[in-house]
Amino acid sequence: MLSVLLPCWWRSIHIDELTLFLFILGIFVILVALLTTVSAARKRHPPLPPGPGGLPLVGHLPFLDRSIHTYFTGLARTYGPILSLRLGQKVCVVVSSPSFAKEVLKDNNHTFANHDVPAAAKAGVYGGISMLWSPYGPEWRMLRKIAIHQLIGAAALDSTYYGVRRREVRRMMGHIYGRMGSPINMGEHLLLTMVNVMTSMLWSSTVAGEAEWDGVGAEFRRWMTEYTALLGTPNVSDLFPCLGRFDLQGVERRMRECSRRFDKMFDDIIDQRLKLKDERKEDTKDFLQALLEMIDDRAAKTALTMSHVKALLLDMIVGGTDTAATAMEYAMAEMINRPEIMENLRRETESVVGKDNVIEESHLHKLPYLLAAVKESLRLHPPAPLLVPHRPSKLCTVGGYTIPEGSRMFVNVWSIHRDPSIWEEPLQFMPERFVDSKYDFGGNDFTYLPFGSGRRICPGTAMAERLMMLILASLLHSFDWKTAEGQNLDFEEEPGIVVRKKRPCKKT
Numbered sequence: 109m110l111s112v113l114l115p116c117w118w119r120s121i122h123i124d125e126l127t128l129f130l131f132i133l134g135i136f137v138i139l140v141a142l143l144t145t146v147s148a149a150r151k152r153h154p155p156l157p158p159g160p161g162g163l164p165l166v167g168h169l170p171f172l173d174r175s176i177h178t179y180f181t182g183l184a185r186t187y188g189p190i191l192s193l194r195l196g197q198k199v200c201v202v203v204s205s206p207s208f209a210k211e212v213l214k215d216n217n218h219t220f221a222n223h224d225v226p227a228a229a230k231a232g233v234y235g236g237i238s239m240l241w242s243p244y245g246p247e248w249r250m251l252r253k254i255a256i257h258q259l260i261g262a263a264a265l266d267s268t269y270y271g272v273r274r275r276e277v278r279r280m281m282g283h284i285y286g287r288m289g290s291p292i293n294m295g296e297h298l299l300l301t302m303v304n305v306m307t308s309m310l311w312s313s314t315v316a317g318e319a320e321w322d323g324v325g326a327e328f329r330r331w332m333t334e335y336t337a338l339l340g341t342p343n344v345s346d347l348f349p350c351l352g353r354f355d356l357q358g359v360e361r362r363m364r365e366c367s368r369r370f371d372k373m374f375d376d377i378i379d380q381r382l383k384l385k386d387e388r389k390e391d392t393k394d395f396l397q398a399l400l401e402m403i404d405d406r407a408a409k410t411a412l413t414m415s416h417v418k419a420l421l422l423d424m425i426v427g428g429t430d431t432a433a434t435a436m437e438y439a440m441a442e443m444i445n446r447p448e449i450m451e452n453l454r455r456e457t458e459s460v461v462g463k464d465n466v467i468e469e470s471h472l473h474k475l476p477y478l479l480a481a482v483k484e485s486l487r488l489h490p491p492a493p494l495l496v497p498h499r500p501s502k503l504c505t506v507g508g509y510t511i512p513e514g515s516r517m518f519v520n521v522w523s524i525h526r527d528p529s530i531w532e533e534p535l536q537f538m539p540e541r542f543v544d545s546k547y548d549f550g551g552n553d554f555t556y557l558p559f560g561s562g563r564r565i566c567p568g569t570a571m572a573e574r575l576m577m578l579i580l581a582s583l584l585h586s587f588d589w590k591t592a593e594g595q596n597l598d599f600e601e602e603p604g605i606v607v608r609k610k611r612p613c614k615k616t
């Protein structure tokens with residue numbers, strides 16, 4: 109019967125019907141097994157998120173724009189709020205909606221608790237052990253706990269370093285006062301003030317005394333700018349790990365040189381401190397002193413080493429100065445472009461502080477409109493628009509798509525902050541939207557995340573809020589501001605790990 113159904117060439121081969129039946133059954137079983145395996149594999153591993161194709165070998169790399177966060181925002185319009193693209197050998201995933209941001213930073217918090225460490229960061233002298241780049245684990249927890257308890261947490265800020273902040277902000281005001289009527293570069297003043305506040309809190313001295321404001325400070329700023337620029341440089345070594353050892357762009361070499369300068373500076377400061385150790389008076393306490401005592405104190409049970417100490421100093425300088433200075437420069441530019449908002453802010457500070465008095469930290473909680481303006485500016489201009497990219501520690505799924513282990517996860521906060529389905533007139537600077545609002549800097553609402561969310565949320569939010577409020581309130585209270593050219597300021601961005609204003613604010 110079966111042989112009737114077969115072609116005649118087959119029938120000419122003499123095989124009995126049972127063998128033929130078994131043969132066909134065998135093939136059928138193999139096919140079913142294959143199909144089941146493939147569909148099970150599909151079920152186990154759903155596809156990657158949708159995204160633009162790419163060229164062999166280089167993927168989407170040749171099409172990428174320098175301003176990555178705006179480019180990703182454009183791609184999301186085509187491919188949706190979760191998309192993937194291959195850059196060289198690296199799979200990158202971009203999420204740009206609150207619900208996917210929540211899936212990454214909250215629901216899969218543990219899997220995404222590591223940052224994706226660029227080759228430039230590994231090349232720096234403390235690359236592997238700084239808080240920013242350490243993998244999630246006991247060492248990272250120790251560094252974060254020490255920084256928050258001793259330096260940048262709200263309690264540490266309340267109880268210490270108040271005089272330092274006050275002194276450095278007044279110094280900046282005095283310097284601006286001396287230049288009244290002539291244009292000043294606002295960004296430089298803000299950055300140097302942040303650096304001076306930070307270094308005073310860290311090791312009780314500033315990088316620039318009054319006479320050296322433009323000299324030493326400028327050099328230190330150059331190192332810092334170079335350091336962060338190298339961290340943000342797209343690097344062949346990251347995208348083609350197989351080429352990593354050749355350091356084709358020289359990024360790692362330049363990073364080693366740059367971080368050696370910091371290392372030498374830290375060594376000098378620590379040597380000096382150790383020499384003075386016996387002579388030091390009890391009340392001269394700063395972060396460095398607290399760290400050195402922890403190394404000495406065997407009972408403290410911390411595994412803190414001298415390299416950790418230097419890595420923490422660098423974390424605080426790199427994480428805490430450029431970001432806050434950039435945020436304030438944008439806030440000032442937005443306010444100057446909107447004289448009616450500037451006037452409301454000035455009136456608020458005057459009503460709380462009085463015309464001839466000086467702003468103190470105790471006034472800050474009575475300035476809700478200024479806080480709303482700071483929040484609004486951070487909405488429009490988050491200094492880290494893609495956060496610091498995270499890296500899943502294992503294969504996982506987000507939004508029903510596979511996210512491979514070791515891929516680079518970008519959370520496009522810039523795009524979420526400008527989404528018209530979330531924010532009314534999203535491109536307008538309107539502090540009112542934050543007055544009496546539910547939004548804070550805690551990363552609990554995934555529509556507003558300037559400091560990130562979850563385990564790796566910025567540990568410096570309390571310090572950033574306090575200093576930005578203090579500095580901006582002082583600037584608004586003491587001076588009338590307008591642009592040097594009498595025109596509106598532009599907001600063009602200079603891409604990098606911290607997105608700065610391309611053209612500095614020059615104001616009179």
Ligand code: HEM
Pocket residue numbers: 223239240241252260423424427428429431432435490491492495496497558559560561563564565566567568569571572
């Ligand atoms: C306006 C000011 C600031 C903004 C917008 C900002 C933003 C951020 C963001 C988005 C992250 C990454 C979060 C993530 O990966 O999900 C971060 C991490 C970090 N920030 Fe800030 N930051 C600011 C100020 C500061 C200050 C003042 C300090 C310290 C003095 C600081 C120290 C750090 C450190 C050490 C990390 C790494 C934390 C970790 O990996 O565990 N930041 N910041």
